[in-house]
Amino acid sequence: MKAKKSFGQHFLNRPEIAEKIAGSLTLTEKYPRVLEVGPGRGALTQHLINKNYELKLVEADKDMIEAIHKNFMNFKPDNIIAKDFLKLDLTKIFDNQPFCLIGNFPYNISTQILFAMIDNHELVPEMVGMFQREVAERVVSKSGNKVYGIISVLVQAFYDGVLLFGVDKSCFTPPPNVQSAVIRLIRKENTDIGCDEKLFRRVVKQAFSQRRKMLRNTLKIFFPNGEAILSEPFFEKRPEQLSLEEFIELTKRIEKTIDVTSKK
Numbered sequence: 001m002k003a004k005k006s007f008g009q010h011f012l013n014r015p016e017i018a019e020k021i022a023g024s025l026t027l028t029e030k031y032p033r034v035l036e037v038g039p040g041r042g043a044l045t046q047h048l049i050n051k052n053y054e055l056k057l058v059e060a061d062k063d064m065i066e067a068i069h070k071n072f073m074n075f076k077p078d079n080i081i082a083k084d085f086l087k088l089d090l091t092k093i094f095d096n097q098p099f100c101l102i103g104n105f106p107y108n109i110s111t112q113i114l115f116a117m118i119d120n121h122e123l124v125p126e127m128v129g130m131f132q133r134e135v136a137e138r139v140v141s142k143s144g145n146k147v148y149g150i151i152s153v154l155v156q157a158f159y160d161g162v163l164l165f166g167v168d169k170s171c172f173t174p175p176p177n178v179q180s181a182v183i184r185l186i187r188k189e190n191t192d193i194g195c196d197e198k199l200f201r202r203v204v205k206q207a208f209s210q211r212r213k214m215l216r217n218t219l220k221i222f223f224p225n226g227e228a229i230l231s232e233p234f235f236e237k238r239p240e241q242l243s244l245e246e247f248i249e250l251t252k253r254i255e256k257t258i259d260v261t262s263k264k
Contacts, residue, residue, distance in 0.1 A: 010172040012043045012104050012130075017171055022047035024164055024184055025100050027126045033094045037085050037103035037113060037129075040064050042071045044104055049075060056093060060084045086112055090120045101127040107176065110135055111151060117185075121158040127185040128164075136163055136181035143243045150208045154201060156244050157193050159185040195251040199258075203251045207239040214238060215250075222254045229257075 012018055022044055028034060032053040039045045039057045041064065048055050049072060058081040059065050065082050068075070081088070086109060093099060101124050105113055110131050117124050131139070134147070140161040141148040155161060167180040193200060203222070210218050216235035223229055242250070 010104075010107075010174060010176045011040055012167075012171060013173045014171045015043070015047075017167060018043045018104075019047045020165070021102070021104070021128060021130065021182055022051070024128045024182065025102060025126060026184070027186065028053045028100055031098050031100055031125050033097060033099035035093055035099050035101055037101065038106050039068060040104070041067050044102070045072065045075075048102070054094070055079065056081060056099075058083060058085045058088065058093075085109075086116060090116070090123055096123070098123050098125055100125065102129065104130040107132045107135075107178070114139065114151060114155060118154055118158060121187060121191055125187045127159070128182065130167065130180055130182050132176075133166060133179040133181040136183045139183055139185075143241060143246075145240065148240045149211070150205055153204045153244055153247055155185065157200070157248075158191045159187055161185045193248055195248055196255055199255055200248065200251045203254060204239075204247055207242070207247070207250075211239050215242075219250075219254075223257055226257060229253075 025034065028051070034048065034051075034053050034055050036045060036048060036055065036057045039059055040061075045055075045057065045068065056079045057068065059068065060083060062082065065080060068080060069077065081093070101117060103113075110129070113129070117127055135151075138147045138149055138152055139155050140163050141152045162184055164182045164184055167182065169175040169177070169179055172180075203219070206221070207215060207218055214236050215238070216230040218239070219235070220226075220230060229235070
């Protein structure tokens with residue numbers, strides 16, 4: 001069965017790598033439910049299906065669903081969700097019970113998958129996934145690094161991440177134009193970031209909207225009467241220089257400014 005560009009499909013052709021990915025989940029004893037995104041022909045599924053947890057698959061390509069049915073005849077059809085992952089209500093997958101997320105993610109939607117995970121971090125204690133290496137490095141990057149950006153800050157607000165191993169493009173059929181890497185994200189014990197989450201996201205995205213500019217230029221929309229604040233040395237920094245903790249403290253300051261402004 002040929003891969004389809006429209007679904008961003010690249011089939012992993014190395015069983016030992018698929019087995020390694022499947023074995024990288026660490027929290028399934030505590031959270032015995034697993035959702036695989038984009039199983040394709042089942043390279044990863046075959047190493048997940050006999051493990052001691054409840055497994056469900058979500059696949060948007062009908063042809064791949066037929067292949068899964070043929071390759072895994074004992075797998076319950078009800079556990080195969082024929083939908084686009086990004087359009088799912090994740091609270092309904094396992095009746096609002098937490099689950100681990102895993103997959104050789106389609107690269108064209110991999111970042112959106114991460115955003116969906118962040119939106120539902122209370123449901124997803126762990127994620128193991130294959131990404132374009134550049135994206136994988138960005139997710140786990142710390143401040144001061146050139147690849148550090150929006151997805152780095154937002155993911156790390158709720159998860160601790162590690163890059164597990166790289167995967168060469170030759171391990172796929174057809175081979176992608178980029179190298180790949182597998183990362184693991186484990187949810188932090190305390191996911192209360194101490195500020196308004198929606199505002200936090202706005203601040204981070206606004207700060208990185210023009211990453212070469214100083215914060216006083218990109219964030220001035222949050223300080224309509226705050227010229228004095230913007231003159232502080234802190235606002236001479238560029239977004240990649242700010243740690244997660246500094247973004248949180250910045251959001252708290254903006255939160256106070258908005259509250260004061262609204263009362264005037």
